[in-house]
Each structure stands twice: as C-alpha cells, then as structure tokens.
Amino acid sequence: MSRNKKPSIEAGSSGSRRAFLRSSIAAGGALVAGSSSARAQSDTAITQVQDWARRLGKGVDRTAYGQPSPHEKDVVRRHVEWLTPSVQTAVNFTPLHELDGIITPNGLCFERHHAGVAEVEPDKYRLMINGLVERPLVFTLDDLKRFPRRNQINFLECAANTGMEWRGVQLNGCQFTHGMLHNVMYTGVPLRLLFEAAGLKTSARWVMAEGADASAMNRSLPMSKALDDCMIAFKMNGEALRPEQGYPARLVVPGWEGSLWVKWIRRLEIGDEPWHSREETSKYTDLLANGKSRRFTWEMDCKSVITSPSPQAPVKHKRGQTVITGLAWSGRGTIARVDVSLDGGRNWVAARIDGPSLDKSLHRFYYDFDWNGEAVLLQSRAVDSSGYIQPTKAELRQVRGTNSVYHNNSIQTWYLKKNGEVENVEIS
Amino acid sequence: MSRNKKPSIEAGSSGSRRAFLRSSIAAGGALVAGSSSARAQSDTAITQVQDWARRLGKGVDRTAYGQPSPHEKDVVRRHVEWLTPSVQTAVNFTPLHELDGIITPNGLCFERHHAGVAEVEPDKYRLMINGLVERPLVFTLDDLKRFPRRNQINFLECAANTGMEWRGVQLNGCQFTHGMLHNVMYTGVPLRLLFEAAGLKTSARWVMAEGADASAMNRSLPMSKALDDCMIAFKMNGEALRPEQGYPARLVVPGWEGSLWVKWIRRLEIGDEPWHSREETSKYTDLLANGKSRRFTWEMDCKSVITSPSPQAPVKHKRGQTVITGLAWSGRGTIARVDVSLDGGRNWVAARIDGPSLDKSLHRFYYDFDWNGEAVLLQSRAVDSSGYIQPTKAELRQVRGTNSVYHNNSIQTWYLKKNGEVENVEIS
Numbered sequence: 001m002s003r004n005k006k007p008s009i010e011a012g013s014s015g016s017r018r019a020f021l022r023s024s025i026a027a028g029g030a031l032v033a034g035s036s037s038a039r040a041q042s043d044t045a046i047t048q049v050q051d052w053a054r055r056l057g058k059g060v061d062r063t064a065y066g067q068p069s070p071h072e073k074d075v076v077r078r079h080v081e082w083l084t085p086s087v088q089t090a091v092n093f094t095p096l097h098e099l100d101g102i103i104t105p106n107g108l109c110f111e112r113h114h115a116g117v118a119e120v121e122p123d124k125y126r127l128m129i130n131g132l133v134e135r136p137l138v139f140t141l142d143d144l145k146r147f148p149r150r151n152q153i154n155f156l157e158c159a160a161n162t163g164m165e166w167r168g169v170q171l172n173g174c175q176f177t178h179g180m181l182h183n184v185m186y187t188g189v190p191l192r193l194l195f196e197a198a199g200l201k202t203s204a205r206w207v208m209a210e211g212a213d214a215s216a217m218n219r220s221l222p223m224s225k226a227l228d229d230c231m232i233a234f235k236m237n238g239e240a241l242r243p244e245q246g247y248p249a250r251l252v253v254p255g256w257e258g259s260l261w262v263k264w265i266r267r268l269e270i271g272d273e274p275w276h277s278r279e280e281t282s283k284y285t286d287l288l289a290n291g292k293s294r295r296f297t298w299e300m301d302c303k304s305v306i307t308s309p310s311p312q313a314p315v316k317h318k319r320g321q322t323v324i325t326g327l328a329w330s331g332r333g334t335i336a337r338v339d340v341s342l343d344g345g346r347n348w349v350a351a352r353i354d355g356p357s358l359d360k361s362l363h364r365f366y367y368d369f370d371w372n373g374e375a376v377l378l379q380s381r382a383v384d385s386s387g388y389i390q391p392t393k394a395e396l397r398q399v400r401g402t403n404s405v406y407h408n409n410s411i412q413t414w415y416l417k418k419n420g421e422v423e424n425v426e427i428s
Numbered sequence: 429m430s431r432n433k434k435p436s437i438e439a440g441s442s443g444s445r446r447a448f449l450r451s452s453i454a455a456g457g458a459l460v461a462g463s464s465s466a467r468a469q470s471d472t473a474i475t476q477v478q479d480w481a482r483r484l485g486k487g488v489d490r491t492a493y494g495q496p497s498p499h500e501k502d503v504v505r506r507h508v509e510w511l512t513p514s515v516q517t518a519v520n521f522t523p524l525h526e527l528d529g530i531i532t533p534n535g536l537c538f539e540r541h542h543a544g545v546a547e548v549e550p551d552k553y554r555l556m557i558n559g560l561v562e563r564p565l566v567f568t569l570d571d572l573k574r575f576p577r578r579n580q581i582n583f584l585e586c587a588a589n590t591g592m593e594w595r596g597v598q599l600n601g602c603q604f605t606h607g608m609l610h611n612v613m614y615t616g617v618p619l620r621l622l623f624e625a626a627g628l629k630t631s632a633r634w635v636m637a638e639g640a641d642a643s644a645m646n647r648s649l650p651m652s653k654a655l656d657d658c659m660i661a662f663k664m665n666g667e668a669l670r671p672e673q674g675y676p677a678r679l680v681v682p683g684w685e686g687s688l689w690v691k692w693i694r695r696l697e698i699g700d701e702p703w704h705s706r707e708e709t710s711k712y713t714d715l716l717a718n719g720k721s722r723r724f725t726w727e728m729d730c731k732s733v734i735t736s737p738s739p740q741a742p743v744k745h746k747r748g749q750t751v752i753t754g755l756a757w758s759g760r761g762t763i764a765r766v767d768v769s770l771d772g773g774r775n776w777v778a779a780r781i782d783g784p785s786l787d788k789s790l791h792r793f794y795y796d797f798d799w800n801g802e803a804v805l806l807q808s809r810a811v812d813s814s815g816y817i818q819p820t821k822a823e824l825r826q827v828r829g830t831n832s833v834y835h836n837n838s839i840q841t842w843y844l845k846k847n848g849e850v851e852n853v854e855i856s
Contacts, residue, residue: 043566052692053640057544058516060672064494065504066535068676071550072668076493087487099666100615101579106533107494108667116485122499138471146749148796151529151783153813185783187528212481238527239536240500244488247497261838322576355579356784357615364430368576409796 006333068107078175088116091158092244093179096305097313100325101363102153102355104182106224106237111244112158112180114279115215118264121249127232128246131208131270134199141234141248147189147197150231154253155183155329157300159257159284159406165393166404168422177412177424178305183325183362186252188233191226191268205273209251212266219260219396220274221253221426225298229254232265255331255360256298257407288399300331302390303409304338304365304382315420319373328353328363330384335363342369342428344377344413345392351380356390376416393426473554479714498533505536506603506721517543518650520672521588522609524733525741528753530581530783530790532616533608534665539672540586540608542707543643546692550676555660558635559698562627569662569676575617575625578659581681581789583611585728587685587712587834593821594832598852600742605852606733611790614680616661619654619696631700637679640694647688648702649681657682660693683759684726685835687712717829728759730764730818731837732793732810741829743848746808756781758812763791764809770797772805772841772855773820779808804844805855821854 014311068075077092084090087405095109111117122141158180164171171177191207200223207226211217221230232243233252242245246263255258259279274280274296285293306326315322330336334357339348351365365380383392393410400407415425434473475676522538549567549731555617558564585590586608592599599605619635628651635654640646649658661680662669669675674691681688687707702708702724713721734754737743743750756763762785767776779793793808810818821838 010712043554045554050548050552050640052546052548053642053644053694055545056516056642058539059506059508059544060518060520060539060541066518066539066672068493068534069550069668069671071675075667077488079488088484090488091487098668100577100663101613101666103531103613103665105665105667106496107535109494111488111494113485115489116487118480118485120478120480122497124478126471126473142573142744146745146751148780149528149753149782149794151792153784181520185529185531212478214481214484216481235528237533238533239503239533240497240530242494244494247499266481294556316570317574323574323577325577330534349794352576355576356581356786358784366577406451 009339010093061247075108077110078247080171080176088113093175094182096174096179096181096307096327097310099307100364102183102327102364103237104184104403106184106239106242106245108183109177109184109236109242109245110158110180112245113213114217116214117244118211118213119243120212120248120264125248127249127265128267129194129198129270132201132204132266132272133270134201135197137174137192137194137198144189144232144249145233147193149187150190151185151187152229152252153183153185153356153358154252154254155181155360155362156258156261157181157329159259159297159300162254162408162410162412165263165412166408166425167402168406172411172424174310179360180242180258184236185238186231186233187235187238188231188249188252191230192233194232195227196269198270198419199307200270204270206271206311208267208269208271208275208277209260209265210245210267210269211262212264213373217262217279218260218275218277219280220263220277221260222259225253225256255300257284257300260298284406286400286406287403289403297407301327301407301409302328302330302332302335302382302384302388304328304390305379305412306380307415309378309416309422310373310414311422312422314422315371315416317420319371322369322371324351324367324369324378326365326380328365328380328382329384330386330388333385334359335382336385336387338363338365339381340367341379341381342376345379345411350382373418375418376426378414378416381411407417430682439445439818464615477779486797502805503536505538508604516541521603522610524602524607524609524735524755525738527735527800528792530611530755530792531665532612534612534667534673536672537610537612537664537670537673538549538586538608538609540686541641542645543641543674545672546641547671548640548676548692553661553676555677555693556695557622557626557698558695560632560700561630561698565622565624565626567622572662573678575621575769577615578618579613579615580657580680581611581613581784581786582680582682583609583788583790584686584689585609585757587687587725587728589835590836590840593836593838593840595830596854598854600852602735602738602840603731603740608686609790612663612664613666614659615663615666616659616677616680618621618651619660622660622696623655623698628698632698633787634699634702636695636697636699636703636705637688637690637693638695638697639690640692645687645690645707645828646703646705647690647708648705653681655682672726683711683728686727714828715831717831725835728757729835729837730756730758730760730763730812730816732756732808733840734768734806734808734842737806737844737850738842739850739852742850743799743844745848747799750797750799752779752795752797752806754793754808756793756808757789758810758814758816759788761813761818762787763810764813764815766791766793767809769793769809770804773807773839778811801846803846805853806842806844808840809839
C-alpha cells in the first residue's frame with residue numbers, strides 16, 4: 001500500500017499495432033512475437049517430444065462438475081481480513097487482473113454478505129408479494145419457472161467498490177480496488193409479470209425487497225425501475241445461482257448499486273413511499289462535505305479500470321509489444337468510448353472496445369502499444385452512451401468532499417515501473 | 429430408449445401469454461402463478477420463520493474457487509459407457525436440459541478426447557508456425573499474450589452430435605442427443621496476426637492444426653477461414669481454458685465442426701493443399717447412400733432443440749401456464765426465426781428469441797403456452813440468417829441416406845405425455 005506518490009516519469013511511446021509489428025520483425029532475432037529459428041533449435045520444449053504427448057491422458061470424469069487446471073490455483077476470490085469485523089459480513093473480491101473478455105465465471109464472482117450465506121432449501125423456498133396489491137401471492141420456485149423468462153447480461157457493482165481510494169488508502173491490486181464487480185448472464189422472470197399477476201393498486205409507487213438471510217436485508221425500489229427492467233433471477237451464466245449469489249433466487253436491478261440486488265429474496269412488499277431501511281440510510285448513502293447525505297444514489301456512474309498491467313499483473317518483458325486491457329461500464333447504458341493515458345492524464349489515445357457492447361454490461365477494452373521500457377503512468381477514462389465522462393479523483397472530491405465511502409467512479413492510476421512492476425499511486 | 433414410436437395424440441392448445449395469465453387469474457384459488465392467500469395460510473414455509481433466517485450463514489470462503497449448491501449435485505456432465513471403447517476417447521455430455529440463457533458454464537461444457545486430457549505445463553507450452561512461411565516462429569504462452577486480442581461468443585458442436593438419431597436409436601434426453609454442444613466467450617489472438625508475423629508465402633492455401641495430446645490430433649483448415657475469424661484462444665468465459673478444453677491454448681473455428689477446434693494446440697503448418705489426415709477421411713466425413721463420402725463438411729448447419737420439457741426435464745404440473753424453451757444455432761450466421769409445433773409438425777407458431785443474437789452463437793428461444801393437460805408432440809424448427817430452414821429427419825435422409833453418423837441437424841421430436849413425462853420419439 002502506498003500513499004500520494006507522485007513519481008516523475010516519461011511516457012512510453014505509443015504506436016499502431018502494424019507499425020510495431022513491422023519494427024519488431026525487422027529486428028530479426030529480437031522478435032517480440034515469438035523467436036527466430038535459432039531460438040527454436042535451442043528450445044528443448046519444442047525440439048523434444050514433451051511428456052504429455054507420450055502418454056494417454058486422463059479420461060472423462062464420470063458425472064463430475066469440471067474444475068480449473070491445478071496450474072490456475074491462485075486465480076481465486078480473495079478476502080481482506082481487516083476490512084470487515086467478521087467473515088459473515090466480509091467481501092471476497094473478483095480477481096479482475098486474471099480475467100479477460102466480459103463474462104465473470106460463477107466461481108470467481110465477488111461475494112459480500114450481511115449475515116453470511118443463507119442455506120435455502122429450494123423445495124422450501126417461497127416468494128411472497130404483499131402490500132398494495134389486489135391479490136397477495138406466494139410463489140414456489142416451480143411457480144416462478146412457469147412465467148415467461150428473460151435473459152440479460154448485466155454488471156453488478158457494490159456501491160463500496162473502490163471506496164478505499166477516497167482518502168488515499170490504496171490497496172495494491174485491482175482485485176481489491178475494483179473487484180466488487182462481476183458480469184453475468186441472468187435468466188429470470190420480469191417483476192412486471194409477477195406484479196401483473198398480483199394486480200397493483202393505483203397507489204403502488206414503491207417496492208420493498210427483502211432477503212431470507214438472518215439480516216433480512218431489505219431495500220426500497222421505485223416502482224418505475226421495478227417495472228422497467230428488474231427481474232427475479234434463478235440462473236446465472238446458464239446454471240442455477242450460486243449459494244453466495246442468492247440461491248435459489250435473487251433480485252436483478254440492472255445498472256443500480258449491488259445492495260439493491262437482494263439475494264435469497266423472499267418478499268416484495270408494495271407500498272406508496274420508501275421504507276428508509278438501515279441499508280439505505282445509515283449505509284449506502286453519500287455523506288457530503290457539509291455533513292448532509294444524499295438521499296439515494298442508485299445508478300452506478302460510468303467507470304473504468306485497467307486490469308492488466310496492474311499491481312497483481314506486472315509486465316514480464318523488458319520492452320516492446322504490450323497489451324493494456326481493462327473494463328468499462330455504466331449504469332446508464334452502454335460505453336461509447338474509452339481513452340487510455342500513458343502519462344497520468346496529460347495525453348489520451350482511443351482504446352479499442354472488443355466483444356459485445358450490451359446495455360448495463362461490462363465492456364472490454366484494449367490498447368496495444370510498443371513499450372519503450374520506461375516508466376508509465378497508466379490511466380483509463382470511459383464515456384458512456386449518455387455522454388457522461390468518467391471524472392478524475394480531484395473532480396469527484398470537488399463535488400463530494402472526502403467523507404464518502406460509496407460511489408467512487410473516478411479515474412484510477414497505475415504506475416508501471418521500468419522493472420515491470422506496477423503500483424497503485426495517486427497523482428494530483 | 430425407444431424406436432419408431434408413432435403415438436396418436438391431440439395437440440395442446442396454444443395461446444398468448446397475456447390471454448392465459450388473464451384466464452388463470454380469473455380462476456381464483458386455482459391460480460397457476462402462485463397461490464391465493466388461502467394457500468399462504470396453510471403453507472408453513474411462509475407462515476413460519478425458516479431455519480436459514482434464524483442463524484448466521486457461512487462466511488466467505490478465503491481464497492477459494494466457488495462451487496455450485498449441494499442441491500444441484502445432479503447438474504453435471506454425463507458419460508454413456510457403451511458409446512466409446514475407453515474413457516480416453518469418451519464423451520461427457522452437457523446437461524442442456526438443466527441450463528438456460530446462452531452461456532455454458534465452464535464446468536459443464538461437454539468434453540470429447542482422442543487420447544485423454546493432455547496435461548500441458550503452461551511454462552513449457554509452445555506453439556510453432558512452420559511450412560510455407562518466411563519466418564518459422566515458436567511462441568510461448570506469454571508471447572501469445574502480447575498480441576492484440578479478440579473476444580467472441582461461439583458455439584462448439586461436435587460433428588457427431590445427434591448422430592445416434594440417424595437410424596432411430598433414440599437416447600432418452602437432450603443431454604445425450606444434443607449435449608455435444610457448448611457456447612462460451614473466447615478470448616484469444618486472431619490467426620491472421622500470427623500469420624502476419626510469420627509472413628505467409630504466396631503459395632500458402634491451407635493450415636494443418638496439430639494438438640499436443642498423445643493422438644497428435646490434426647485437421648486441415650483452408651487459409652480463407654483461418655484468416656477470416658479463427659483464433660488461438662487462451663480464455664473461456666473470462667478465465668483460463670479448462671484442461672479438458674485444451675489448456676492452455678486451443679484453436680477456435682467459429683461455426684465449423686468441433687474436431688477442427690484443435691485442443692492443446694502445438695503446431696500450425698502452412699501448406700498448399702489439405703493433408704487428408706485420419707480425422708478428416710476415415711472419420712468426420714459423411715458416407716452417402718451410394719457408398720461415396722463427402723470430402724469435407726465444415727459448417728454446422730442450422731439446428732435447434734427443445735431443452736425443456738424434454739425426457740430429463742418432465743413437466744411437474746397437470747395443466748396451465750407452461751414454458752417451452754430451447755436452443756437454436758447456425759454455423760452460417762445468426763438465427764432469424766424459430767418455430768415450435770405442438771402437433772408433430774402439422775402446425776407451427778413463432779417462438780420468442782430472447783437474449784443477445786450473436787454470429788455463430790447459441791440463441792435461446794421460448795414459447796409460453798397454456799397446456800390443456802393432453803399429450804403433445806413437441807418440435808422446434810430454426811431458420812438462419814442465410815434463409816436456410818432446419819430440415820425434418822425424412823428430408824435429411826432423402827439427401828444423405830442412413831449411412832451417416834455425423835452432421836445430423838434435423839428436427840427433433842419429444843412426446844409430452846398426459847402425466848408430464850417426456851419421451852424421445854420418431855414420427856414419420
């Protein structure tokens with residue numbers, strides 16, 4: 001961890017992919033992209049038949065759920081002990097620095113609980129709709145699966161993600177600074193259809209979503225959002241929800257802060273005003289410089305982060321062809337553009353967004369450049385489909401002060417050193 | 429397993445979602461979607477505080493890779509013992525009947541090997557490009573990760589998928605009839621960029637892709653396809669490839685038969701004609717009625733299957749609101765339309781495609797109907813963006829005879845009985 005470092009550096013030179021490929025190839029034996037035949041002759045890994053090609057491999061595993069390679073054993077969620085008082089309220093962070101593309105595998109999706117993982121038995125699971133409805137209803141899981149379904153890929157970000165950066169406590173790795181984030185395809189039933197079945201009274205304006213865990217975690221949701229794109233999901237990335245993600249059913253609130261996505265959901269109460277529960281008053285609100293808190297901050301503003309290189313993903317080569325990659329997202333739509341800076345925000349170049357660009361979903365970006373081996377101050381800046389531009393930390397502090405814990409969407413800086421190591425730094 | 433059953437049935441009545449919701453609700457206490465308050469009062473699962481709400485749940489699992497709920501222990505890949513002579517050449521089928529959406533979780537992606545799972549050590553992994561190139565090259569895994577990357581969601585289907593149906597041997601479940609299929613987001617390096625680095629000679633027309641397993645599995649690929657959209661992938665659904673999917677790197681050949689997607693890829697030889705290897709002559713070719721085989725059949729033709737209800741996913745209720753869902757895909761593009769029949773192909777209704785419609789990717793479809801409780805002959809029929817219509821089994825046999833094992837993309841029939849059970853049947 002480091003505070004307020006302001007290294008003096010020179011920017012790495014940038015260039016088009018084609019140009020650096022040409023220059024690399026012209027260099028002969030010093031090819032960045034592979035080796036010359038001279039290398040092949042001395043490379044026993046290619047000149048000798050390798051062990052795994054000499055013997056039959058393992059057969060298929062009968063009736064088994066597949067697991068990652070043992071060589072990937074360090075690619076796991078991680079927990080920071082001092083961050084929360086108990087493991088039941090802890091955070092297990094997504095290893096963003098090891099991932100690529102836009103899908104988070106279910107086994108690596110960050111988890112955060114208020115009373116640990118509720119162990120709900122699916123045959124005893126019930127969802128109640130009550131309050132301002134014509135017909136209070138109780139659904140079993142099988143009942144829910146008889147309604148028309150929808151599929152959508154959405155990011156889920158905890159409002160506290162990147163919270164430690166507000167006052168310069170800089171955890172050294174994007175797993176810890178930005179890893180309260182995942183992106184999954186959900187399958188479920190739109191709230192709109194469940195509410196149609198229950199029959200909303202004309203005074204229905206708000207929904208209280210309540211979880212079946214011991215904390216009875218609950219949040220108020222405006223009816224307009226509930227009817228727009230929210231759903232009760234029972235699948236993530238094709239299969240049943242994982243226990244730590246609310247098995248067997250959770251609320252999906254696309255683009256809005258994670259604590260609204262109530263897990264193990266057991267009740268939807270319909271009302272005419274918000275409940276102002278603990279988790280939307282004393283927590284998950286933004287305390288401004290003047291001592292007042294904003295009432296609700298639902299939408300997750302446009303944000304981005306470079307996932308590699310990053311403190312846990314150093315550069316292993318000395319110079320040349322290098323891939324910068326990261327994620328960008330917005331609770332207000334899609335990502336229109338991502339820029340990357342190599343000099344701490346003085347100059348910017350357009351990154352390439354690759355893969356599907358979906359509403360309220362992570363976007364993957366790349367910037368391919370020819371690293372000159374000198375230190376670089378890496379930043380990324382996203383612009384969303386509403387035209388909103390991700391702010392600097394200074395810009396955000398100007399509006400919000402430094403009392404906040406939640407909703408930090410400011411530009412992150414990584415300091416890539418000559419030796420390839422990367423550090424989390426703050427520049428001003 | 430059953431052969432050539434021709435049950436006499438009446439079609440279930442179909443109807444729009446809104447219509448059946450209205451009729452269901454009008455029925456009062458017999459609501460299909462949930463229960464009346466009368467039910468709630470006698471439902472101890474809702475009137476009593478449940479065990480999991482009385483105690484703190486399990487805390488986060490420190491540095492662990494997450495696993496499915498114990499309640500989902502039967503949602504696994506499955507193997508059919510008599511299908512192959514050894515587990516090293518066996519198939520482990522994807523449980524399609526348990527999945528929804530379009531993403532297959534990595535732990536459930538079907539596997540099929542020619543010499544078992546090669547246990548490649550990532551630091552000793554090498555990929556060679558040789559043959560008709562200016563500069564033979566050898567890449568380490570780190571070398572590959574310095575090239576510009578691409579992300580795409582593609583289905584992978586084995587050419588032998590649904591092969592047992594050709595002659596009426598009907599395995600009783602879509603896991604076994606259609607489960608040599610998965611759909612994953614791949615991240616990797618386009619072959620085009622690797623070939624640019626090596627410099628193709630003007631006579632370069634074909635690529636021989638060779639695996640590092642003990643069978644040295646190899647296939648010939650035309651250069652035009654290689655340069656179009658093929659890549660060397662090192663990630664699937666965000667994380668490293670799974671061992672059984674070619675860890676640490678495999679070839680991705682979008683839309684083409686699975687055996688071309690060479691796993692544990694170690695060599696790309698460039699030539700001016702195809703190699704006619706074992707796996708593209710004695711295997712993976714279509715033997716026609718006249719005794720001649722087609723030379724190559726690369727593209728996987730447009731196909732669909734209803735995944736639920738299906739033999740392993742019976743209907744649990746007696747009548748009313750019912751979700752029919754399935755998958756459709758085409759090696760030639762996207763899916764333009766899916767129709768569903770409830771009477772064995774006499775009448776068709778349009779299904780709803782939901783979720784992203786991506787090139788050479790699975791598409792998820794639904795048909796929501798009001799089941800009258802009578803037996804139904806379920807079928808689905810897909811049309812792709814090229815205008816190609818999925819054929820009946822009779823139409824396919826007319827062209828191909830019954831010698832084939834591979835490339836059966838014909839319409840599948842499930843017989844939904846009055847008691848909710850479903851059987852794999854053939855109708856003519």
